[in-house]
Amino acid sequence: MNTSLSWDDYRVVQAIAEAGSLAGGGRHAGVSHPTMLRRLNAIEATLGVRVFERFRTGYVPTPAGEELLAAARAMSELTEETERKLVGQDLRPAGLVRLTTTDTLLVGLLARPIARFRKEHPEITLHVSVSNNVFDLSRREADIAIRPAASPEPHLVGRRLGVIRLAAYLRRSRGGSDPEPRAADALAWIGPAPAMRYEELHAWMSRNVPEAACGLRLDTLLGIYAAARAGTGAAVLPAYLAGTDGDLHRAGEYIDDLDVDLWLLVHPDLRRTARIMATLDFFAHSEEIRQALSS
Numbered sequence: 001m002n003t004s005l006s007w008d009d010y011r012v013v014q015a016i017a018e019a020g021s022l023a024g025g026g027r028h029a030g031v032s033h034p035t036m037l038r039r040l041n042a043i044e045a046t047l048g049v050r051v052f053e054r055f056r057t058g059y060v061p062t063p064a065g066e067e068l069l070a071a072a073r074a075m076s077e078l079t080e081e082t083e084r085k086l087v088g089q090d091l092r093p094a095g096l097v098r099l100t101t102t103d104t105l106l107v108g109l110l111a112r113p114i115a116r117f118r119k120e121h122p123e124i125t126l127h128v129s130v131s132n133n134v135f136d137l138s139r140r141e142a143d144i145a146i147r148p149a150a151s152p153e154p155h156l157v158g159r160r161l162g163v164i165r166l167a168a169y170l171r172r173s174r175g176g177s178d179p180e181p182r183a184a185d186a187l188a189w190i191g192p193a194p195a196m197r198y199e200e201l202h203a204w205m206s207r208n209v210p211e212a213a214c215g216l217r218l219d220t221l222l223g224i225y226a227a228a229r230a231g232t233g234a235a236v237l238p239a240y241l242a243g244t245d246g247d248l249h250r251a252g253e254y255i256d257d258l259d260v261d262l263w264l265l266v267h268p269d270l271r272r273t274a275r276i277m278a279t280l281d282f283f284a285h286s287e288e289i290r291q292a293l294s295s
Helices: 007-019 022-029 033-047 063-087 103-120 199-208 221-229 274-284 287-294
Strands: 052-055 058-061 095-101 124-130 144-148 157-164 166-171 189-192 214-218 235-238 248-250 260-266
Touching: 007 022, 007 033, 007 058, 007 063, 022 033, 058 063, 095 103, 095 274, 103 124, 103 144, 103 221, 103 274, 103 287, 124 274, 144 274, 157 274, 157 287, 166 221, 189 199, 189 221, 189 235, 199 235, 214 221, 221 235, 260 274
Parallel strands: 095 124, 095 144, 189 214
Antiparallel strands: 052 058, 144 260, 157 260, 166 235, 166 248
């Protein structure tokens, strides 16, 4: 009897264990629930042991399953590290670069630099993942990240591009004149919804804006920006986005408590790759980004 498992078998075990179910593991692996069940049954038949305990609440690894899972994770880490090092051996700035950033940064700061990057580096294909979630560069979910952070993760290398400043903004009057400054409790406000992961903004709003004054909440800064442009109320927004918008007026000083650094980050195994180096160098020295952050 063949008692050896393939690498795909280990991936099946890892997918089920991390999802806690056959359906979740199947979604991660891109196969159907019945296929995952057949593959798990085959693995258990090959080894002659039960790999998972089946409960109504999900699948839990047995002691044998824990050993398989540990081996699967070790192999996954090894293959990912090997791929990163091999990717770093090319010498020509050509090929695919995967960049991740937020929707607000893309719209307000990066769209024009990206357009110029494509003209200067036509042999590099840029895939941009727009997400407010933090992509894991060590697992190669992306090659480069441009995102705000108090400090970068210790396993990454990068460059601080500048400081993102925020302030309260209001829509200008029809005549284009700036509105008169008013106390926070006299304004209608647009705020972050509870689901929005921005603790500093939530804290500032709770300290400075009466709850009753905030009649609209959204879960993205880009949504808040759109509402402010429509004249719904005052909103705290990044200066690089709202400060260049002729429809909006800054009402008050910049909010120092909300200052955050903008980082350009990469995994160290990739930074010597020609296409990665070219991309990093471009964004690190972008005059458009520098001016937008300093305005």
